[in-house]
Amino acid sequence: MKNTLKVQRAIKNLTQADLAEKAGVTRQTINSIELGKYVPTTVLSLKLAKVLGKPVEELFQLEKGD
Amino acid sequence: MKNTLKVQRAIKNLTQADLAEKAGVTRQTINSIELGKYVPTTVLSLKLAKVLGKPVEELFQLEKGD
DNA sequence: ACAAAATGTAAAATATACTTTACTTTATGT
DNA sequence: ACATAAAGTAAAGTATATTTTACATTTTGT
Structure with a gap:
Protein backbone atom coordinates (compact mmCIF):
# COMPACT_ATOMS: atom_id res chain seq x y z
CA MET A 1 0.00 0.00 0.00
CA LYS A 2 1.22 3.46 -0.96
CA ASN A 3 0.74 6.56 1.13
CA THR A 4 0.96 10.33 0.76
CA LEU A 5 1.53 11.19 4.40
CA LYS A 6 4.77 13.04 3.79
CA VAL A 7 3.12 15.33 1.26
CA GLN A 8 0.04 15.87 3.39
CA ARG A 9 2.23 16.71 6.37
CA ALA A 10 4.14 19.21 4.25
CA ILE A 11 0.88 20.86 3.16
CA LYS A 12 -0.16 21.29 6.78
CA ASN A 13 3.40 21.96 7.91
CA LEU A 14 3.40 19.20 10.50
CA THR A 15 6.33 17.14 11.73
CA GLN A 16 5.97 13.40 12.30
CA ALA A 17 5.85 14.18 16.01
CA ASP A 18 3.08 16.74 15.48
CA LEU A 19 0.99 14.34 13.48
CA THR A 29 4.22 4.64 14.51
CA ILE A 30 3.84 7.55 12.09
CA ASN A 31 7.39 7.10 10.85
CA SER A 32 6.89 3.40 10.20
CA ILE A 33 3.59 3.90 8.41
CA GLU A 34 5.07 6.70 6.31
CA LEU A 35 7.95 4.43 5.33
CA GLY A 36 5.58 1.61 4.47
CA LYS A 37 6.88 -0.65 7.21
CA TYR A 38 3.37 -1.53 8.21
CA VAL A 39 -0.28 -0.88 7.50
CA PRO A 40 -2.29 1.15 10.02
CA THR A 41 -5.62 -0.01 11.39
CA THR A 42 -8.72 1.64 9.97
CA VAL A 43 -9.23 3.58 13.20
CA LEU A 44 -5.83 5.17 12.77
CA LYS A 64 -0.84 -4.61 -7.04
CA GLY A 65 0.36 -6.90 -4.28
CA ASP A 66 -2.33 -5.86 -1.79
CA MET B 1 -15.70 2.28 15.49
CA LYS B 2 -19.10 1.94 13.84
CA ASN B 3 -19.67 0.35 10.45
CA THR B 4 -22.38 0.17 7.81
CA LEU B 5 -21.30 -3.08 6.18
CA LYS B 6 -24.61 -4.82 6.71
CA VAL B 7 -26.48 -2.02 4.95
CA GLN B 8 -23.94 -1.78 2.14
CA ARG B 9 -24.13 -5.53 1.62
CA ALA B 10 -27.90 -5.30 1.46
CA ILE B 11 -27.69 -2.56 -1.17
CA LYS B 12 -25.46 -4.73 -3.30
CA ASN B 13 -27.28 -7.91 -2.30
CA LEU B 14 -24.16 -9.67 -1.10
CA THR B 15 -23.85 -12.29 1.64
CA GLN B 16 -20.98 -12.15 4.10
CA ALA B 17 -19.43 -15.03 2.16
CA ASP B 18 -19.78 -13.10 -1.10
CA LEU B 19 -18.14 -10.02 0.33
CA THR B 29 -13.31 -11.97 9.18
CA ILE B 30 -16.22 -10.14 7.57
CA ASN B 31 -18.57 -11.38 10.24
CA SER B 32 -16.31 -10.22 13.05
CA ILE B 33 -15.73 -6.81 11.52
CA GLU B 34 -19.43 -6.37 10.87
CA LEU B 35 -20.17 -7.23 14.52
CA GLY B 36 -17.50 -4.81 15.71
CA LYS B 37 -15.36 -7.54 17.21
CA TYR B 38 -12.31 -6.01 15.64
CA VAL B 39 -11.01 -3.26 13.45
CA PRO B 40 -9.79 -4.15 9.95
CA THR B 41 -6.46 -3.00 8.58
CA THR B 42 -6.51 -0.10 6.14
CA VAL B 43 -5.73 -2.43 3.26
CA LEU B 44 -8.88 -4.37 3.99
CA LYS B 64 -16.08 8.70 21.06
CA GLY B 65 -13.86 5.97 22.53
CA ASP B 66 -11.68 5.66 19.41
C1' DA C 1 -42.99 -27.33 9.01
C1' DC C 2 -38.99 -28.45 6.54
C1' DA C 3 -34.64 -27.87 4.13
C1' DA C 4 -31.18 -25.02 2.97
C1' DA C 5 -28.72 -20.85 3.27
C1' DA C 6 -26.95 -17.34 6.04
C1' DT C 7 -25.22 -15.73 10.18
C1' DG C 8 -23.19 -16.11 14.78
C1' DT C 9 -19.71 -18.13 17.85
C1' DA C 10 -15.41 -20.12 19.63
C1' DA C 11 -10.65 -21.86 20.38
C1' DA C 12 -5.99 -22.34 18.81
C1' DA C 13 -2.46 -20.77 15.85
C1' DT C 14 -0.02 -17.21 13.18
C1' DA C 15 0.98 -12.62 11.60
C1' DT C 16 1.37 -8.04 12.31
C1' DA C 17 0.26 -3.33 14.55
C1' DC C 18 1.79 -0.44 18.12
C1' DT C 19 4.53 0.99 22.32
C1' DT C 20 8.63 1.95 24.81
C1' DT C 21 13.28 3.03 25.07
C1' DA C 22 17.19 4.42 23.07
C1' DC C 23 20.46 5.40 19.64
C1' DT C 24 22.05 7.16 14.78
C1' DT C 25 21.69 9.90 10.78
C1' DT C 26 20.04 13.73 8.19
C1' DA C 27 18.15 18.36 7.58
C1' DT C 28 17.63 23.32 9.00
C1' DG C 29 18.71 27.74 10.82
C1' DT C 30 22.03 31.05 12.36
C1' DA D 1 30.71 25.05 11.24
C1' DC D 2 27.79 24.40 14.95
C1' DA D 3 23.62 23.47 17.50
C1' DT D 4 19.23 21.77 17.34
C1' DA D 5 15.26 19.74 15.33
C1' DA D 6 13.58 16.20 12.52
C1' DA D 7 13.70 11.82 10.65
C1' DG D 8 15.35 7.03 10.44
C1' DT D 9 16.38 2.57 12.80
C1' DA D 10 16.15 -1.29 15.99
C1' DA D 11 14.95 -4.70 19.59
C1' DA D 12 11.80 -6.45 22.98
C1' DG D 13 7.30 -6.60 24.59
C1' DT D 14 2.10 -6.33 24.31
C1' DA D 15 -2.17 -6.17 21.88
C1' DT D 16 -4.92 -7.42 18.31
C1' DA D 17 -6.13 -8.84 13.32
C1' DT D 18 -6.80 -12.85 10.51
C1' DT D 19 -7.00 -17.88 9.43
C1' DT D 20 -8.59 -22.48 10.07
C1' DT D 21 -11.78 -25.72 11.63
C1' DA D 22 -15.91 -26.74 13.46
C1' DC D 23 -20.33 -26.28 15.37
C1' DA D 24 -24.83 -23.65 16.83
C1' DT D 25 -28.39 -20.51 15.82
C1' DT D 26 -31.24 -17.79 12.89
C1' DT D 27 -33.36 -16.55 8.56
C1' DT D 28 -35.48 -17.48 4.15
C1' DG D 29 -38.01 -19.81 0.62
C1' DT D 30 -41.29 -23.28 -0.61
Whole structure:
Protein backbone atom coordinates (compact mmCIF):
# COMPACT_ATOMS: atom_id res chain seq x y z
CA MET A 1 0.00 0.00 0.00
CA LYS A 2 1.22 3.46 -0.96
CA ASN A 3 0.74 6.56 1.13
CA THR A 4 0.96 10.33 0.76
CA LEU A 5 1.53 11.19 4.40
CA LYS A 6 4.77 13.04 3.79
CA VAL A 7 3.12 15.33 1.26
CA GLN A 8 0.04 15.87 3.39
CA ARG A 9 2.23 16.71 6.37
CA ALA A 10 4.14 19.21 4.25
CA ILE A 11 0.88 20.86 3.16
CA LYS A 12 -0.16 21.29 6.78
CA ASN A 13 3.40 21.96 7.91
CA LEU A 14 3.40 19.20 10.50
CA THR A 15 6.33 17.14 11.73
CA GLN A 16 5.97 13.40 12.30
CA ALA A 17 5.85 14.18 16.01
CA ASP A 18 3.08 16.74 15.48
CA LEU A 19 0.99 14.34 13.48
CA ALA A 20 1.61 11.55 15.96
CA GLU A 21 0.39 13.68 18.83
CA LYS A 22 -2.72 14.81 16.98
CA ALA A 23 -3.56 11.25 16.02
CA GLY A 24 -2.82 9.88 19.47
CA VAL A 25 0.00 7.52 18.51
CA THR A 26 3.79 7.55 18.88
CA ARG A 27 6.17 9.22 16.51
CA GLN A 28 7.64 5.86 15.54
CA THR A 29 4.22 4.64 14.51
CA ILE A 30 3.84 7.55 12.09
CA ASN A 31 7.39 7.10 10.85
CA SER A 32 6.89 3.40 10.20
CA ILE A 33 3.59 3.90 8.41
CA GLU A 34 5.07 6.70 6.31
CA LEU A 35 7.95 4.43 5.33
CA GLY A 36 5.58 1.61 4.47
CA LYS A 37 6.88 -0.65 7.21
CA TYR A 38 3.37 -1.53 8.21
CA VAL A 39 -0.28 -0.88 7.50
CA PRO A 40 -2.29 1.15 10.02
CA THR A 41 -5.62 -0.01 11.39
CA THR A 42 -8.72 1.64 9.97
CA VAL A 43 -9.23 3.58 13.20
CA LEU A 44 -5.83 5.17 12.77
CA SER A 45 -6.27 5.93 9.08
CA LEU A 46 -9.62 7.57 9.85
CA LYS A 47 -7.92 9.68 12.51
CA LEU A 48 -5.13 10.65 10.13
CA ALA A 49 -7.72 11.55 7.49
CA LYS A 50 -9.50 13.72 10.02
CA VAL A 51 -6.34 15.48 11.17
CA LEU A 52 -5.05 16.00 7.63
CA GLY A 53 -8.41 16.98 6.19
CA LYS A 54 -8.32 14.44 3.37
CA PRO A 55 -10.27 11.24 2.71
CA VAL A 56 -8.60 7.94 3.57
CA GLU A 57 -8.38 7.10 -0.14
CA GLU A 58 -6.24 10.17 -0.69
CA LEU A 59 -3.84 9.23 2.08
CA PHE A 60 -3.58 5.52 1.27
CA GLN A 61 -3.82 3.66 -2.04
CA LEU A 62 -3.87 -0.05 -2.80
CA GLU A 63 -1.07 -1.49 -4.91
CA LYS A 64 -0.84 -4.61 -7.04
CA GLY A 65 0.36 -6.90 -4.28
CA ASP A 66 -2.33 -5.86 -1.79
CA MET B 1 -15.70 2.28 15.49
CA LYS B 2 -19.10 1.94 13.84
CA ASN B 3 -19.67 0.35 10.45
CA THR B 4 -22.38 0.17 7.81
CA LEU B 5 -21.30 -3.08 6.18
CA LYS B 6 -24.61 -4.82 6.71
CA VAL B 7 -26.48 -2.02 4.95
CA GLN B 8 -23.94 -1.78 2.14
CA ARG B 9 -24.13 -5.53 1.62
CA ALA B 10 -27.90 -5.30 1.46
CA ILE B 11 -27.69 -2.56 -1.17
CA LYS B 12 -25.46 -4.73 -3.30
CA ASN B 13 -27.28 -7.91 -2.30
CA LEU B 14 -24.16 -9.67 -1.10
CA THR B 15 -23.85 -12.29 1.64
CA GLN B 16 -20.98 -12.15 4.10
CA ALA B 17 -19.43 -15.03 2.16
CA ASP B 18 -19.78 -13.10 -1.10
CA LEU B 19 -18.14 -10.02 0.33
CA ALA B 20 -15.39 -12.08 1.94
CA GLU B 21 -14.56 -13.72 -1.35
CA LYS B 22 -14.48 -10.44 -3.23
CA ALA B 23 -12.26 -8.87 -0.59
CA GLY B 24 -9.98 -11.90 -0.35
CA VAL B 25 -10.61 -12.72 3.32
CA THR B 26 -12.57 -15.37 5.18
CA ARG B 27 -16.24 -15.15 5.99
CA GLN B 28 -15.45 -15.01 9.70
CA THR B 29 -13.31 -11.97 9.18
CA ILE B 30 -16.22 -10.14 7.57
CA ASN B 31 -18.57 -11.38 10.24
CA SER B 32 -16.31 -10.22 13.05
CA ILE B 33 -15.73 -6.81 11.52
CA GLU B 34 -19.43 -6.37 10.87
CA LEU B 35 -20.17 -7.23 14.52
CA GLY B 36 -17.50 -4.81 15.71
CA LYS B 37 -15.36 -7.54 17.21
CA TYR B 38 -12.31 -6.01 15.64
CA VAL B 39 -11.01 -3.26 13.45
CA PRO B 40 -9.79 -4.15 9.95
CA THR B 41 -6.46 -3.00 8.58
CA THR B 42 -6.51 -0.10 6.14
CA VAL B 43 -5.73 -2.43 3.26
CA LEU B 44 -8.88 -4.37 3.99
CA SER B 45 -11.08 -1.30 4.45
CA LEU B 46 -9.81 0.05 1.13
CA LYS B 47 -10.69 -3.25 -0.51
CA LEU B 48 -14.14 -3.26 1.05
CA ALA B 49 -14.65 0.33 -0.10
CA LYS B 50 -13.67 -0.70 -3.60
CA VAL B 51 -15.96 -3.73 -3.67
CA LEU B 52 -18.90 -1.86 -2.15
CA GLY B 53 -18.39 1.27 -4.22
CA LYS B 54 -18.35 3.63 -1.23
CA PRO B 55 -15.58 5.66 0.43
CA VAL B 56 -13.97 4.22 3.56
CA GLU B 57 -15.56 7.02 5.61
CA GLU B 58 -18.99 5.83 4.59
CA LEU B 59 -18.26 2.26 5.64
CA PHE B 60 -16.50 3.05 8.92
CA GLN B 61 -16.96 5.91 11.37
CA LEU B 62 -15.02 6.87 14.45
CA GLU B 63 -16.81 6.90 17.80
CA LYS B 64 -16.08 8.70 21.06
CA GLY B 65 -13.86 5.97 22.53
CA ASP B 66 -11.68 5.66 19.41
C1' DA C 1 -42.99 -27.33 9.01
C1' DC C 2 -38.99 -28.45 6.54
C1' DA C 3 -34.64 -27.87 4.13
C1' DA C 4 -31.18 -25.02 2.97
C1' DA C 5 -28.72 -20.85 3.27
C1' DA C 6 -26.95 -17.34 6.04
C1' DT C 7 -25.22 -15.73 10.18
C1' DG C 8 -23.19 -16.11 14.78
C1' DT C 9 -19.71 -18.13 17.85
C1' DA C 10 -15.41 -20.12 19.63
C1' DA C 11 -10.65 -21.86 20.38
C1' DA C 12 -5.99 -22.34 18.81
C1' DA C 13 -2.46 -20.77 15.85
C1' DT C 14 -0.02 -17.21 13.18
C1' DA C 15 0.98 -12.62 11.60
C1' DT C 16 1.37 -8.04 12.31
C1' DA C 17 0.26 -3.33 14.55
C1' DC C 18 1.79 -0.44 18.12
C1' DT C 19 4.53 0.99 22.32
C1' DT C 20 8.63 1.95 24.81
C1' DT C 21 13.28 3.03 25.07
C1' DA C 22 17.19 4.42 23.07
C1' DC C 23 20.46 5.40 19.64
C1' DT C 24 22.05 7.16 14.78
C1' DT C 25 21.69 9.90 10.78
C1' DT C 26 20.04 13.73 8.19
C1' DA C 27 18.15 18.36 7.58
C1' DT C 28 17.63 23.32 9.00
C1' DG C 29 18.71 27.74 10.82
C1' DT C 30 22.03 31.05 12.36
C1' DA D 1 30.71 25.05 11.24
C1' DC D 2 27.79 24.40 14.95
C1' DA D 3 23.62 23.47 17.50
C1' DT D 4 19.23 21.77 17.34
C1' DA D 5 15.26 19.74 15.33
C1' DA D 6 13.58 16.20 12.52
C1' DA D 7 13.70 11.82 10.65
C1' DG D 8 15.35 7.03 10.44
C1' DT D 9 16.38 2.57 12.80
C1' DA D 10 16.15 -1.29 15.99
C1' DA D 11 14.95 -4.70 19.59
C1' DA D 12 11.80 -6.45 22.98
C1' DG D 13 7.30 -6.60 24.59
C1' DT D 14 2.10 -6.33 24.31
C1' DA D 15 -2.17 -6.17 21.88
C1' DT D 16 -4.92 -7.42 18.31
C1' DA D 17 -6.13 -8.84 13.32
C1' DT D 18 -6.80 -12.85 10.51
C1' DT D 19 -7.00 -17.88 9.43
C1' DT D 20 -8.59 -22.48 10.07
C1' DT D 21 -11.78 -25.72 11.63
C1' DA D 22 -15.91 -26.74 13.46
C1' DC D 23 -20.33 -26.28 15.37
C1' DA D 24 -24.83 -23.65 16.83
C1' DT D 25 -28.39 -20.51 15.82
C1' DT D 26 -31.24 -17.79 12.89
C1' DT D 27 -33.36 -16.55 8.56
C1' DT D 28 -35.48 -17.48 4.15
C1' DG D 29 -38.01 -19.81 0.62
C1' DT D 30 -41.29 -23.28 -0.61
